[in-house]
Amino acid sequence: MKVAIIGAGLAGLYCAHELERLGTAPDIYEMRSYVGEAISHITAILDITHRPHKDMLQYFRKDLALDITPYNVVRSLEHRAPNKTTTLYGHFGYFFKYTRDPDSLKVQMYNKLKKSRLFLNEYGDYERLAQKYDYVVIANGTSAAAEEQGIWQSWLKTYVRGAVVLGSFDPTRLIVWLNKDYTKNGYAYLTAFDNKKASLILIATEVNEKEVDRYWELFLYSENIRYPIVEEFKMAHTSGFAYPHRLGNLYFIGNAGGGVEPFLGFGHINAAVMGVSTARSIMLGKDYEKQIKEIMDRNIEMRQFRKLFNTMTNAGYDMLVTALGMPGVVPIIYNTNINATKYGALFSKLILKPPYR
Numbered sequence: 446m447k448v449a450i451i452g453a454g455l456a457g458l459y460c461a462h463e464l465e466r467l468g469t470a471p472d473i474y475e476m477r478s479y480v481g482e483a484i485s486h487i488t489a490i491l492d493i494t495h496r497p498h499k500d501m502l503q504y505f506r507k508d509l510a511l512d513i514t515p516y517n518v519v520r521s522l523e524h525r526a527p528n529k530t531t532t533l534y535g536h537f538g539y540f541f542k543y544t545r546d547p548d549s550l551k552v553q554m555y556n557k558l559k560k561s562r563l564f565l566n567e568y569g570d571y572e573r574l575a576q577k578y579d580y581v582v583i584a585n586g587t588s589a590a591a592e593e594q595g596i597w598q599s600w601l602k603t604y605v606r607g608a609v610v611l612g613s614f615d616p617t618r619l620i621v622w623l624n625k626d627y628t629k630n631g632y633a634y635l636t637a638f639d640n641k642k643a644s645l646i647l648i649a650t651e652v653n654e655k656e657v658d659r660y661w662e663l664f665l666y667s668e669n670i671r672y673p674i675v676e677e678f679k680m681a682h683t684s685g686f687a688y689p690h691r692l693g694n695l696y697f698i699g700n701a702g703g704g705v706e707p708f709l710g711f712g713h714i715n716a717a718v719m720g721v722s723t724a725r726s727i728m729l730g731k732d733y734e735k736q737i738k739e740i741m742d743r744n745i746e747m748r749q750f751r752k753l754f755n756t757m758t759n760a761g762y763d764m765l766v767t768a769l770g771m772p773g774v775v776p777i778i779y780n781t782n783i784n785a786t787k788y789g790a791l792f793s794k795l796i797l798k799p800p801y802r
């Protein structure tokens with residue numbers, strides 16, 4: 446069986462891992478000269494996003510046969526609304542390092558591959574590769590191929606601006622800022638590499654490249670953030686929906702197949718499910734669409750949540766953050782199997798009236 450994977454990102458590497466496990470070594474085409482991240486940052490996966498699965502590392506191990514090592518455990522969540530801050534303590538998920546270091550996630554995954562062939566500095570043209578291989582897995586992190594094939598619908602466009610900053614940090618804490626003034630309907634967050642270095646990121650919705658610079662300056666000014674900056678980046682990010690996710694011998698996975706959820710812009714878990722499901726479809730004949738239905742349905746649910754979130758005012762954010770700090774909320778949301786996004790959306794719809802919306 447000849448399989449080509451376009452992109453040595455998370456989705457592509459997870460797919461290669463499962464293909465190898467099931468007996469085939471794919472060829473991976475990566476246009477960059479390295480495996481790893483172009484921009485250094487720390488990402489998170491949260492225990493509440495994929496209920497009924499409660500601990501994501503266990504889920505990866507048991508259901509996806511993926512044994513990944515996180516960089517840290519998320520032990521506190523700090524939510525900062527304009528007039529209210531709430532900090533929660535517990536076990537909320539895991540942090541991962543996205544750099545080019547050996548302990549970063551992509552390099553970690555790549556090092557687990559035994560037989561796959563990796564071609565660096567190789568741009569993968571899916572139409573050309575489709576002639577040469579039995580299957581082509583499009584895992585290139587963009588919607589371009591899905592758009593060309595007429596199977597893409599854009600949902601949310603954001604601009605992301607970020608920096609690596611120096612200061613004094615807690616590497617087990619995720620800090621999130623919610624403020625319409627400088628994120629529109631997005632958010633900003635800080636995750637730390639260690640107690641001296643952190644990644645600070647602003648995600649602003651429906652803005653252009655120039656506007657995001659203004660929003661970034663306003664964010665730093667409003668929150669009185671003066672950390673020295675050692676690296677900076679800016680990028681456009683799109684979330685959307687693809688259907689179907691397979692066309693003949695082409696599979697669309699990860700961001701290329703609409704794997705980014707439209708509420709927080711998270712895509713790690715979906716990239717893993719799509720990568721592994723594609724390999725199981727190729728090797729075991731399992732229906733790809735059926736295997737990823739649960740995560741795709743969840744993305745649709747998240748989109749409803751996103752639409753509602755977009756109508757909230759800063760007063761609404763204050764109320765939301767206050768509610769998160771109320772006794773009993775953490776045990777209900779984090780320590781049970783409750784589908785927080787589904788019921789959260791319903792609850793907010795019922796109670797959020799002006800001036801909160």
Ligand SMILES: Cc1cc2nc3c(=O)[nH]c(=O)nc-3n(C[C@H](O)[C@H](O)[C@H](O)COP(=O)(O)OP(=O)(O)OC[C@H]3O[C@@H](n4cnc5c(N)ncnc54)[C@H](O)[C@@H]3O)c2cc1C
Nearest residue numbers: 452454455456475476488489569585586699700711712713
């Ligand atoms: C700043 C930022 C923060 C994020 N934070 C989180 C988070 O906290 N939690 C979370 O769950 N998700 C997060 N995400 C999203 C998550 O990182 C992605 O959804 C995930 O990495 C899946 O990526 P992928 O494999 O589809 O694409 P990518 O990881 O982007 O990989 C695509 C690869 O394909 C290569 N490529 C592109 N075109 C070609 C071509 N034609 N030929 C060959 N190679 C090609 C690229 O060079 C790249 O290596 C974040 C994303 C960003 C940008």
